[in-house]
Amino acid sequence: MNTRPKVGLVLGGGGARGLAHLGVLQALEREGIDVDSIVGTSVGAVVGAVYALEPDALSKTRQALAYFRSPSFAGSAFKKLLLRSDDVDQTFLSSIVASIRKSYVFSNLLRKPSILPRERLAALVNDFVPAKKFSDTRLPFAVPALDLRSGADVLLEEGELRPAVLASCSLPGFFPPVEIGGRLLADAGVIGPVPVNAAIERFAPDVLIAVDISSYLHTLPGVERGLDVILRVESIACARLNELEIARADVVIRPAVGAKYWSDFSGLESMVNAGVIATQAKLGEIRAAIARRSGSVRSFLRRVASAGTPEAETAPSGD
Numbered sequence: 001m002n003t004r005p006k007v008g009l010v011l012g013g014g015g016a017r018g019l020a021h022l023g024v025l026q027a028l029e030r031e032g033i034d035v036d037s038i039v040g041t042s043v044g045a046v047v048g049a050v051y052a053l054e055p056d057a058l059s060k061t062r063q064a065l066a067y068f069r070s071p072s073f074a075g076s077a078f079k080k081l082l083l084r085s086d087d088v089d090q091t092f093l094s095s096i097v098a099s100i101r102k103s104y105v106f107s108n109l110l111r112k113p114s115i116l117p118r119e120r121l122a123a124l125v126n127d128f129v130p131a132k133k134f135s136d137t138r139l140p141f142a143v144p145a146l147d148l149r150s151g152a153d154v155l156l157e158e159g160e161l162r163p164a165v166l167a168s169c170s171l172p173g174f175f176p177p178v179e180i181g182g183r184l185l186a187d188a189g190v191i192g193p194v195p196v197n198a199a200i201e202r203f204a205p206d207v208l209i210a211v212d213i214s215s216y217l218h219t220l221p222g223v224e225r226g227l228d229v230i231l232r233v234e235s236i237a238c239a240r241l242n243e244l245e246i247a248r249a250d251v252v253i254r255p256a257v258g259a260k261y262w263s264d265f266s267g268l269e270s271m272v273n274a275g276v277i278a279t280q281a282k283l284g285e286i287r288a289a290i291a292r293r294s295g296s297v298r299s300f301l302r303r304v305a306s307a308g309t310p311e312a313e314t315a316p317s318g319d
Contacts, residue, residue, distance in 0.1 A: 005293035006036040008205025010196050010249065013042030013168075013189030014213035016265045020255035021047040022064060023275020024211050025057035031283060033290075037140040039155075039199040042189040044211070045143045045168040049129045049161050052141035061272055067127060068265050118166075121175045125166050132161050142202050143168045144195040145185040148177055154185060155198050191238065196245045206293040209286060210249035211275075213257055214242060250289040253278050 009028075011021045021044060028035060035055070040048030050060055067073055134141060134157050142157040143164045156164040159180075167178035167185035177186040188195065193214040200208060246252050255274040 003294060004034075005206030005290055006203075007034060007290070008037045008039070008199050008203050008208045009035045009048075010194055010199045010208065010210040011038065011040035011044030011048050012194035012210070012212050012214060013044055013187065014193065014257075015043055017213040017255075017257040017271060018043030018047055019061075019064060019268055019271040020213050020257050020275035020278070021211055022057055022061040023255065023272040023277075024253055024279045025051055025275075026061060026272075027276045027279035027283075028209075029055075029057050033286060035139060037142075037199070037203040037205060039142050039144065039195050039202065040168075041144050041193065041195050042169050042171075042187050043213075044189075045165045046125065046128050048141055048143070049137075049165050052137035052139040053130065053132055053161075055138060064128070065268050065272070068268055073265075115174050118170075118176050118178075121169060122162075122166055125162060125169060129162050129165050134158055134161060134164070136161075140203060142198065144188040144192070144198045145178075145180075146188040146191070148172075148184045148186055150183070153188060153192075153198070154183060155202055156180070156185075157202070191241060192245055193238075193242055194246050194249075196248050200248060207251070207286070207289045208249045209251045209253065210246050211253045211255070212242070212246055213255055214239075251282055251285045253282050 009025075011018075011024075021040075025035075025047075038048040038052050040046070047060075051057065054060070140157075142155050145154045145156055145164070145167045146152075147154050156167070163178055163180055167180060168187055168189075170176065170178055170186045172186045172190060177184045179185075194210050194212045196208065196210050199205065253275075255271070255278040257271050257274045
């Protein structure tokens, strides 16, 4: 009987900071810590999809670094249209507000579904995610999204990978939502950047590792305008929701990349290394959590064997 606890991995959203996810996966592989399921949102969905299809972190890292350094990405329309800011503590709402100061952005928001066209984001997703289905993945994988019509959370785990990942990356306002199965889907990371609850409810792992690459909530010296107050409250609300959700994880890994803006693709290797370093610092916690669950699983199997009626027992949860 297999008594190894099942390990679930949650990969949060954060744009370019998502390269740290590859460092996390590299460190886990080096330590022989197998991942049994993945849930990822936004850039976490991109990394999760490619890794679930081919669990080889070093290979995926090399491919990602080569792509972002290539002339094709440097000259791509997507990179040229990326909205940059010196304020790294922005949430999506404050990013939108900062960006509409540009006249063409404001015009697009009034006349079109989004600032940027879907084709730009779709081309980037297609460069990374193969034309495969969820059923093709070697690891169980799911993608959270937000249904703008009903307001409901949606967990995508069937059908084509690319549309699901595209929906999860479609930051409201920046990119248009994606229609899938009669639902109008967008990036759920706006209200839940690290989808721990979705991973627990869907896969019930014995040990859950969450990777949080969201921006830090820095202390402000003060606010001067009413708009600043509104944006600050929105940032605080998002941070608190995130803390409530990730509190359910057994181990939380926070790579030191939170001070980098979501569209800043400089310092690529440093982001990967940050993921490696942060994971190495958490190896003791990870092994301790696995050891605790190993004892729980073995005890459960012994009870089942002695009783002879497995249907009367309840398996240990991942909570």
